[in-house]
Amino acid sequence: MTLRTLTSDVVVKFEKAVGIDFVTTNKVIRYSYLSKGIMGLDAILPDAVVRPKEVSEVQEVLQIADEHHIPVSPASGGLSGGFALPQTEPAGILLDLSRMDRVLEVDIDNRYVIVEPGVQTGKVWAYFRKNYPDWAPPVPDGAPPSATILGDAIERGFSLVTGAFGPQADLIMGLEVVLPNGDLFRTGSWALSEKGNGFKPFYRWGPGPNFDGLFLGSQGTMGVITKAAIRIIPHPHAKTIVAYGHSSFEAIQDATLNILKYEMGIADNLVMVQGGNWPLIMTRWPELKVPKDYDFYKKLNISEWWQNFEIWAHSDEELEFVKKRVAEEMEHYGDKTGNPPVEWKLHPKQIASRMKKPNLIAVPYALYRGGFLFITWYTPWNDSAEMSRYYSNKMVEYGFPPVIWVASIDHGRQAIVMPIVCFDSTDPTRVEQVRALDQVTSEYCYEHGWLNYRPNPRIHSPLMWDRAPTYFKYLKAMKQILDPKGILHPGRLGF
Amino acid sequence: MTRIEKYKKEIYRCIQCRSCYFAYSGEPDREGIGEHEGVLYEGIMDGCPAQHTFGWNAYANAGKMWIARGVIEGDLKLDEDGEEIRDLLMPCIVCGNCQIQCENKIPTVDIIEALRADLVDANVPLLDKHEFLGSKAVEMNNPYNEPHEKRTDWLPFDEFRNKNAEIGYYVGCTASYRQFKVSQSTASLMKKANVDFSVITDEVCCGSPLLRTGQIERANILVERNLKQFKQFKTVVFSCAGCYRTFKVDYPKLTGKPLPFEVKHTVEFFDELVSSGQLNPKQPFNKVATWHDPCHLGRHIVVDMEQEMLKKSENWLMDERKIKKAMSEWFAHPRNIIAKIPGIEFKEMYRVNENSYCCGAGGGVKAGYPDFAVDTSVERIKEAEATGADILLTTCSFCYYNLWDAVKKAESEIQVMDLFELLNQLV
Numbered sequence: 055m056t057l058r059t060l061t062s063d064v065v066v067k068f069e070k071a072v073g074i075d076f077v078t079t080n081k082v083i084r085y086s087y088l089s090k091g092i093m094g095l096d097a098i099l100p101d102a103v104v105r106p107k108e109v110s111e112v113q114e115v116l117q118i119a120d121e122h123h124i125p126v127s128p129a130s131g132g133l134s135g136g137f138a139l140p141q142t143e144p145a146g147i148l149l150d151l152s153r154m155d156r157v158l159e160v161d162i163d164n165r166y167v168i169v170e171p172g173v174q175t176g177k178v179w180a181y182f183r184k185n186y187p188d189w190a191p192p193v194p195d196g197a198p199p200s201a202t203i204l205g206d207a208i209e210r211g212f213s214l215v216t217g218a219f220g221p222q223a224d225l226i227m228g229l230e231v232v233l234p235n236g237d238l239f240r241t242g243s244w245a246l247s248e249k250g251n252g253f254k255p256f257y258r259w260g261p262g263p264n265f266d267g268l269f270l271g272s273q274g275t276m277g278v279i280t281k282a283a284i285r286i287i288p289h290p291h292a293k294t295i296v297a298y299g300h301s302s303f304e305a306i307q308d309a310t311l312n313i314l315k316y317e318m319g320i321a322d323n324l325v326m327v328q329g330g331n332w333p334l335i336m337t338r339w340p341e342l343k344v345p346k347d348y349d350f351y352k353k354l355n356i357s358e359w360w361q362n363f364e365i366w367a368h369s370d371e372e373l374e375f376v377k378k379r380v381a382e383e384m385e386h387y388g389d390k391t392g393n394p395p396v397e398w399k400l401h402p403k404q405i406a407s408r409m410k411k412p413n414l415i416a417v418p419y420a421l422y423r424g425g426f427l428f429i430t431w432y433t434p435w436n437d438s439a440e441m442s443r444y445y446s447n448k449m450v451e452y453g454f455p456p457v458i459w460v461a462s463i464d465h466g467r468q469a470i471v472m473p474i475v476c477f478d479s480t481d482p483t484r485v486e487q488v489r490a491l492d493q494v495t496s497e498y499c500y501e502h503g504w505l506n507y508r509p510n511p512r513i514h515s516p517l518m519w520d521r522a523p524t525y526f527k528y529l530k531a532m533k534q535i536l537d538p539k540g541i542l543h544p545g546r547l548g549f
Numbered sequence: 550m551t552r553i554e555k556y557k558k559e560i561y562r563c564i565q566c567r568s569c570y571f572a573y574s575g576e577p578d579r580e581g582i583g584e585h586e587g588v589l590y591e592g593i594m595d596g597c598p599a600q601h602t603f604g605w606n607a608y609a610n611a612g613k614m615w616i617a618r619g620v621i622e623g624d625l626k627l628d629e630d631g632e633e634i635r636d637l638l639m640p641c642i643v644c645g646n647c648q649i650q651c652e653n654k655i656p657t658v659d660i661i662e663a664l665r666a667d668l669v670d671a672n673v674p675l676l677d678k679h680e681f682l683g684s685k686a687v688e689m690n691n692p693y694n695e696p697h698e699k700r701t702d703w704l705p706f707d708e709f710r711n712k713n714a715e716i717g718y719y720v721g722c723t724a725s726y727r728q729f730k731v732s733q734s735t736a737s738l739m740k741k742a743n744v745d746f747s748v749i750t751d752e753v754c755c756g757s758p759l760l761r762t763g764q765i766e767r768a769n770i771l772v773e774r775n776l777k778q779f780k781q782f783k784t785v786v787f788s789c790a791g792c793y794r795t796f797k798v799d800y801p802k803l804t805g806k807p808l809p810f811e812v813k814h815t816v817e818f819f820d821e822l823v824s825s826g827q828l829n830p831k832q833p834f835n836k837v838a839t840w841h842d843p844c845h846l847g848r849h850i851v852v853d854m855e856q857e858m859l860k861k862s863e864n865w866l867m868d869e870r871k872i873k874k875a876m877s878e879w880f881a882h883p884r885n886i887i888a889k890i891p892g893i894e895f896k897e898m899y900r901v902n903e904n905s906y907c908c909g910a911g912g913g914v915k916a917g918y919p920d921f922a923v924d925t926s927v928e929r930i931k932e933a934e935a936t937g938a939d940i941l942l943t944t945c946s947f948c949y950y951n952l953w954d955a956v957k958k959a960e961s962e963i964q965v966m967d968l969f970e971l972l973n974q975l976v
Contacts, residue, residue, distance in 0.1 A: 082633040083605050085619045086612030089565040099624075105604070132606075133566065153604070179577045180592030184584070199574050199593045200567035339865040412593075414575050418652040420562040479561045 057544060058123040059144040060101040067122075068104050068147070071114040076105040076153070087148055089135045091425050091479060093508050095488065097136035100127065100148035107153045109280045113236040115149065116278060119541050120234035127543045128274040130171035131202035134209065134508060135427075137273065141511055142545035149278065157181060158281065160189075164256045166227045167191055168283045171204040175412040178203060182289075190214065190289035192225050195326055196416045204282050209508065210271050212461070212470065214411045215287050215325040217314075217364070220464035222284075223270040228255030230281035231269055234537050241266040244283060255283035268532055273508070274543040276536050292373040293366050295405045297398035298384055299357025303331070303439035303446075306361045306460065307469075309387040309395050311435060313363075313380055314466030321465045323376045328461035329361025331446070337422040337457050337476050355398060361460075362398075364409060422455070425479025429492055430472045430507035431499055435462060438469035441504065445473040445495060452491040453484075470507065489513070515548025551627070552663040552670070553617050560621065560660060562653040563614035569647035569657070570609055572596030572904040582899050585935030588928075590899035596646045598907055598925040607637045610647030610657045617664050631673035638665060639676060640921060642914045643761055644907035645848040656856065658849065665763030675762065678916040683764040686771060690753035691722040701750050703729040709736050714747040717782035717810075719796070721789030722754050723946035731946055734973040735788040735815055741976050742819075742827045746786070751778040755792040757845075760799055762913040772803050784811045786818050788969065790846035790945035791911070798853045814846060815969055816882040816944060823889050823972075830975035833892030839938035840883055840897070840968075841929060841952065842905035843945030851876040851903055876903060883944065883968055890975060896936040898929075906932060908943075910951035926955030933963055944968045 060079075069077045078084070079102045088097055106112045119126045125146025132138045132150070140146060155172035169178070176199025178191045192213040194206040206213065210223040219225060228244030240247060241264055244255035258264065268276050300306045306329050314321050332351045336344055345351075348358060363380060367373035381397070388394025400408075407413075419426040433441050438460050446456035457474040475491065477484045492513050496506065500521060506514040519526040530549055533540070553560065568574040572594050581591030595601040600609035607616065616634060619625035625634065641661055648657040669675065675683065682692035690697045703725060704710075709718075718739065724732040739746050753775055756768035779785065787793035793814040801807055822828040842848075855872050862868040880902040887895050900906040909915070909925025930952060933941045941963050943949055952965045 078605070080607075080633055082616055082619075082625060082630055082637055083607040083612075085625055086605070086607035086615050086637070088615050088619070091564045092566075103605070131567075135564070150606075176571055176574065176577060176593035180581070180589055180594070183578065184581070184589055184591050198566040198568045199571055199577065335866075343859070343862060343865045345864060345866075410575070410577055412577055414566075414568060414652045417564065417566045417568065418654075420564055420653040424558050424561050426564070480557055 056123065057125050057144055057146070057541065060124055060146060064118065064122045064124060065102060067118045068102065068115060071118060072104060072106045072111045076107070078103050084148075087132065087150070088139065089132075091420070091427060092133070092135035093428060094134065094136035094510060095427060095485065096141065096512065097139035098141060098143060098145045100140050100145050102147045103150050104147045105150045105153050109230070109232065109238065112149075112232050112278055112280055113238060116232055116234045117236040119147065120539055123539055124541060125544050126541050128278045130205040131174065131200055133197065133201050133205065137508055137546065141543070146541070154280065160186060160286070161254065162186060162189060162286070164254060165189075165286050166255060166283045167286050168255070168281055169203050170281060171202060171279060173203050175199055175201050175203060179412060186286070188289055190287045190411075192222055192284055192287060193412050194222065195411060195413070197412055198414055198417055199412045201412065203284060204279060207282055207284055208270050208279055209273070216464070217327045217462050218322050218325045218465065219287070224464075225285040226266055226270065226282060227258050227285060228283040229266050229269055229279050231277040232280055233277050234539065234541055238280075268536070273546045275547050276533060276542065278542075290366050290368045292368065292370050293364070293409055294373060294377070295362050295364050295400060295408045296377055296380060297360060297362035297400055298395040299398050300359040300361065300395050301393050302359055303442040303458070303460070305393055305395065306359055307436060307439040309384060310361060310462065311466050312387065313383045314435070314462055317465050320376045320379045323365050323367050323372070324363045325366050326364035326461065327361065327466070328459065329359065330459045331456065332356055332358050333455045333457045334459055334474070337455055337474065338418045340421050341423055357396065357398060360398060362408065419457075419474055419476055422476040423478045425477050427475045427477070427488055428472050429475060429495070430470060432463070432505045432507060433469050433471055435466040435469045437502065437504065438471050441471045441499065444498065445471070448491060448495050449473060449475065452487055454491070509547065511545050511548045519548055551620060551667045553660060553667055554621060556656065556660045556663060557621055559655050560614050560617045562655050563611055564653070565611045565615070566652075567609065567611045568650045568652065569611055570595065570597050570600050571650060572646060572900045572906060574650040582935055586931055588931065590932065590935060594900060596650065596900070596904065596906065598642055598644065598909055599640050602921060602924065603640065608640060610651070613638065613641065613661055613664070614655060614657070617660055620664065620667070627667060627671035627673065631668055631671055634664070635668050635673050638668070639762070640914060640918050641912055642844070642907050642909060642925070643912035644844040645852055646904070646907065648852050649848055649903045654859070658852070662760065662763065666765045669763040669765070675764070676913070676917045679762045679764070679913050682916055683759050683762065683767050686754040686756070686759055687767050690771075690774070691726060692754060692758050693722060693726050695726045700725045700752070701748065703732045704748060705733065709740075709748045710750060711745065711747040714745050715783040716744060716746040717749045717779050717785045718746055719749050719752050719785050719787050719792060721787065721792040721946065723950070724788055728946050728949065730970050731788055731949070731967050734967065734970040737973050738819060738828060738969055738976065742822045749779050749782075749785070753778075755795040756799070757791040757795040758913060758916070760795060761911065769803060772800055776800070776804070776809070780809055782810050784813060786813050786815060788815045788944070790814065790843040791947060794845040794849045798849060816846065816886070819969065819972065820882040820885050823886050828972070828976050830890045830972060832975040834890050834971065834975055835892040836939045837894045837896060837937055838887065838940040838942050839895070839933050839936045840887060840901070841908060841933070841941055841943040841948060842880065842902060843943060843948045844905070844907050844911055846945060847880060847905055848903050851879055854879065886968065886972065887942065890972075896938055898932045898936055900932065908948040908951050910947040915947065915951055922951055923954045923958050926951045927959045930955045930959050930961050930963060934961060938963060941965045942968045942971065
């Protein structure tokens with residue numbers, strides 16, 4: 055199907071659907087939504103921005119767009135850099151869901167919260183602090199307060215308890231989805247509430263095979279999610295961080311793996327396990343205003359490679375027990391390998407800073423050279439060191455500081471490995487070098503069976519689908535059923 | 550070349566993280582003061598009045614940085630898109646909250662003001678009200694279109710004019726023509742503390758409203774007039790937050806030279822006098838009071854402080870703590886004075902210091918968008934009410950004026966009062 059350029063008569067229809075004050079074709083406003091960094095360097099200016107408030111408005115907007123073959127790029131918080139924006143031309147509308155910002159229900163017995171797509175993590179954290187202090191909403195760790203719960207979940211991102219509970223998408227209990235033809239349905243046990251009887255999203259796996267996997271990770275290409283029921287997490291107040299210095303990426307990986315395998319034991323208390331190398335600290339300041347010799351960081355007791363455990367426990371005794379067991383396991387690893395991890399005694403302010411949720415930890419990497427890109431990968435935990443080392447070397451080869459962040463997912467079953475490419479975003483030559491680095495390293499990563507977190511449609515998707523042609527064939531068939539005219543975020547997943 | 554080109558490296562640092570939407574963007578666990586009239590004062594809250602009110606990203610700093618980038622890259626053109634840019638840029642109060650929240654330390658206020666100046670350079674028409682105040686400031690030496698000779702009508706005593714004094718009091722246009730209580734209280738307190746000072750009778754408008762609205766060339770005329778007038782003073786004291794900010798921050802940038810005199814705001818000046826006992830509030834004041842930090846006196850000054858310290862720093866990682874300490878000391882000045890008032894029960898609002906919520910009056914907004922200005926101020930009045938305070942203290946003529954407008958609109962029972970008017974009654 056051919057997609058069409060937005061015309062003024064269609065704009066009028068959108069205005070009737072959501073109200074004239076919530077549709078704009080103003081070029082300057084449209085430009086203000088652009089982004090070229092963090093997750094994606096490429097973005098196309100939308101032809102209009104449409105901001106619905108109600109589900110019925112979303113239905114109407116999609117029906118209008120579908121009727122007129124107008125592309126729709128949905129965004130809840132819009133923090134995926136360029137990837138939150140149109141990727142092909144005609145660009146169509148940016149469907150900004152930020153006005154849909156209600157927390158609709160909290161159920162502390164079934165332990166879920168139902169949110170609209172625009173619920174920001176900063177706001178919902180305050181709401182829970184005030185109203186449900188013993189429960190934590192699943193906010194992402196490392197994303198700023200304007201990130202949304204839903205955005206993180208549907209992108210299969212990181213939650214504050216990913217170390218123990220898996221990616222944010224694993225916490226989903228039910229989704230409400232609107233399709234381009236205006237149809238609305240829910241997933242899981244929530245599907246039975248279609249006739250308005252208020253049934254709960256108590257069970258993720260619904261009537262028959264569950265649809266939610268088609269939307270989690272779809273980057274808005276399959277439907278527009280208008281509500282999510284997502285698990286809330288017990289929020290005990292005995293918490294701390296313990297950190298260790300290591301001799302290599304391999305030591306981080308191997309010393310922690312044994313601990314992470316203690317499921318139904320101390321590993322369940324380790325809600326976040328993450329680490330990296332010392333440039334991860336250096337590049338949070340401007341290149342010309344921060345020491346670049348490791349010796350300086352060594353004097354601050356920062357190891358060349360380090361990792362930390364965020365521990366949550368129901369009592370101080372339990373917390374002390376977990377800390378003791380972690381220390382014992384680290385010592386055991388040292389005895390076995392002759393390469394003992396060194397505990398990094400953190401100042402209470404460092405501990406408090408690390409435990410903040412949501413936080414701004416990932417934001418200031420633009421200070422170092424003026425721009426940055428996260429190229430994020432999933433690997434088996436015990437491949438994380440190899441990937442980290444490989445990427446470090448490649449980043450140096452391409453003239454970038456070797457900045458690597460790594461974290462455990464679901465008790466060390468998987469790792470998220472995130473090279474942070476700090477570059478001068480005012481220099482087109484450097485931007486091209488970032489793309490070249492991404493291309494070369496992605497070929498290597500896909501050869502090893504590793505998976506990109508937010509695949510770049512120009513670099514990652516072709517490599518990815520080349521290795522999974524049959525999967526791709528059926529995925530496209532599903533897309534054809536759900537979105538026959540292909541209006542939803544065209545090009546985002548490489549189709 | 551546009552003025553914003555100078556800030557290209559900083560503008561390109563914006564990653565659309567949108568932390569600039571909030572107050573306390575890095576303090577999710579900050580203990581609040583509870584819920585009041587449906588607003589939860591807890592953890593991270595909205596902090597950008599324009600984004601909060603108008604919703605579109607273009608009104609937030611993140612959007613503006615991308616608009617600026619569009620201008621630099623030629624995708625947006627000042628001659629073709631100028632009026633649309635103006636209409637999105639001018640409702641910004643340039644309160645500076647975004648600059649405080651920005652982890653990538655983008656000098657947002659400087660960039661927004663530079664882009665406003667670029668619009669003027671490109672002959673994009675000013676808003677009518679801004680044109681009026683700009684032209685009148687140059688013609689009459691004040692933006693209120695008042696005769697210059699009436700500037701000192703508030704003066705009750707000849708002894709406030711002392712040609713040999715080393716300390717000068719720069720009154721500013723609003724306290725000279727509109728808010729005599731501020732000028733009279735300030736002068737009276739100086740007299741009570743036996744300060745050897747003189748009111749600067751030849752002063753002209755500092756240029757703040759012009760600089761905030763992009764009228765740099767007109768502002769430069771006023772800067773030149775002022776700097777010629779009172780070179781003899783070693784110290785110039787300001788009771789107006791906007792004038793103080795303009796002299797302290799803008800004048801050295803505009804002239805390329807340090808000021809030939811020291812500048813102090815009355816919060817700093819009187820804090821020293823109260824701390825040393827030269828001023829001693831003896832009368833009890835048995836009321837509950839809260840304090841509103843004016844943006845020009847608070848955030849704009851600490852941001853400048855931070856920029857200066859970072860400019861000199863060779864190691865930001867180590868020096869950041871010193872900056873935080875200096876900021877905290879600056880915000881303590883009015884609070885130190887309040888703490889010395891016998892009988893007063895002081896309760897802080899939730900959003901304070903560098904995270905203070907703007908009153909809505911600055912950046913040309915009170916003139917250009919009066920409804921938005923007052924609506925923003927109503928939000929601040931509600932926050933003050935949430936503390937249970939009877940009195941909302943501040944010390945900025947613009948905040949004072951706009952907060953009173955909000956009290957009327959919200960039919961609030963809270964009283965707005967200038968800190969030094971109160972102090973003068975108690976000393």
